[in-house]
Amino acid sequence: MLKRVGLHEIARQAQVSIGTVDRALHSRPGISEATRNKVLETAEKLGYTPNLAARALAVGRSGFLIGVCIPEEIHHFFDQMRDGIFDEARRAARVGMELIYRPVPRLGEFEQRELSSLLDEDLRGLIVMPGNPRVVAPIIDAAEARGIRVVCICSDAPHSRRTAVVYANPNLQGRLAAELLSKFIPGDSDVAAITGMLRTEEHRQKVEGFQSRLAQCSEMTLACVLEAHESEEESYQKTMDLLSDNANLHGIYVTTVNCLPVCLALREHRRTDVRLITTDLFPQMVPYFENGIIGASIYQDPYTQGQTALKVLVDHVIEKAPIASSNSLNPGIVLQSNLNFFREVHSAGIGARDLTTMRTGERAALSVG
Amino acid sequence: MLKRVGLHEIARQAQVSIGTVDRALHSRPGISEATRNKVLETAEKLGYTPNLAARALAVGRSGFLIGVCIPEEIHHFFDQMRDGIFDEARRAARVGMELIYRPVPRLGEFEQRELSSLLDEDLRGLIVMPGNPRVVAPIIDAAEARGIRVVCICSDAPHSRRTAVVYANPNLQGRLAAELLSKFIPGDSDVAAITGMLRTEEHRQKVEGFQSRLAQCSEMTLACVLEAHESEEESYQKTMDLLSDNANLHGIYVTTVNCLPVCLALREHRRTDVRLITTDLFPQMVPYFENGIIGASIYQDPYTQGQTALKVLVDHVIEKAPIASSNSLNPGIVLQSNLNFFREVHSAGIGARDLTTMRTGERAALSVG
């Protein structure tokens, strides 16, 4: 069995004690220049790499802390994101990372409070899904000013100094939606987009991408862009009105997860000639896929987003790896035939996650296997 | 800051020994139902969370070896796969993993020799893309018999005892191809499939999926399935003949990477009414995307395949995590609008990775045997 070189081996070869090796390696006081160099040389020669787990264990505290603040609702989205983060955290724990998880109930709620409390800890990095840019941006800047690397997830925080953003490229999502729609409906149709709030970066960019692709290569005209403000009621009403007003409408792009009200309105109007491009995936959407109302869905892959966010942060902290300021994942495309291959549709199967390190006093809903 | 509760504290409160606590927590044998429950309860009550650094230290072999044998050609595919493996290897190196990379020049060549030489090392795991099942299967079985966990990548090795396979689900690829085609061409068209060798699992399954989806929900009829045996010449000739014979042919699914000869034949025949569904992506395909000959490509994501294969192996070795016997990735769908978001089209593959990378990760700057 391959033996990894450790302090002991260096000590043996350099003919000193293990304590001396430690002193040399960490530029601690109380060692002569000569022996230090000797030790450093043999360490170099042997290609020594520290065992970070052992170090973390010895110093008693974690190697470093990373804070996470994401919403809990909407569950079928953020549960995946959390799983992605936690799965990666399990690996990172092997090198001494520890996670502090401080979710907010829903996007934008209690952001101020949770984020501030997070900054009281001695963080090296922070993952946050920004809700209200106005409250989050200053906190992000404060964190970065203190050397805490901030990674925005899912949506960007414009005008902040965040180190990076991880998301499924929103502009591309919009373009994909337009391209797919052009395959599904007649070329001279009217189409519409239903979105959340256009002032959030994410939705603005989705609509922008949608428009630009429409303009670029199809005859379809964008009848309107509706803001539904994440309200089911509003989504439903506005769709109803839209359908009444426009008989030549054959496609709708829903940029939020809020597609069910739209489906309902469609059914109400008996408009089977209208195709939907939706966003993300959850079990209740499946019937609409099967009957063809939803032609495709743009999948933002929250699991991978979470995984990636933590990964770039950990790589950065451990080996100063540079972080690309924008990590945009390629959005997935959900169709009828691959529907069952997305974990979201297997709603029930929530294997309890153990193994995530949380500090005492956290909500630790975990079973240990 | 409270002290975290550990095995010791649980043992004290449950009035048992620390060894017993461990047995209870991990469902290990040799403990009575009664004590197990008692321990589990107090663990729950105390909100125990394991110290993962300590676990890693205790269980982690100080170092271990993992062997890799994949082809070098076709470069634009296997370079990605290698990058995925190496990127993940860089992380795993932090916990003592070491990689032995022994590629074969192309699929099936020198498999016997390279794999055997790999087995001379003291491996804990092996990643292999099986070319000739007849030569690989026995080697895999021999490895597994010696406790080496084997993960097949990209294609399975049927009838072997391999621990797991990682691939982009081939059956699903075929189904997706059929579904996409049905969006692109008239419903009563003839379609064809061009494949490599049907005796390889991978291609057989792709064609199977293609057929099953065609049968299931479209009027299209499968005119024929051509075996081109990975030969450019043969691909070209057979496509030429196919086009001459069938005027109602409007769609072709190319299950291999060998789509250029097909595109050529199409151009030769001036058949702009035929749409292609291809497999994977490389720069030379781009013009055919732009002029619409290729309607979509099924992307097998070799980078993630490589990453995943190594990851499951390392997780297994380090913490005995179970390996799912089949890890099938959801194949990607390449269209016009997301074309530029695949790293493959940035042929050189170096600089362009800031604002438009689909996955994070540096190219591995890793020295390997």
Next chain:
DNA sequence: CTGAAAGCGCTAACAA
């Protein structure tokens, strides 16, 4: 079935 104890590689406190 249960307890005791030896490490895993490293840090830090104490001796020499």
Next chain:
DNA sequence: TTGTTAGCGCTTTCAG
């Protein structure tokens, strides 16, 4: 200036 040693919390082996 150097060497020695006791843990960190967990797994694992060996006795009882």
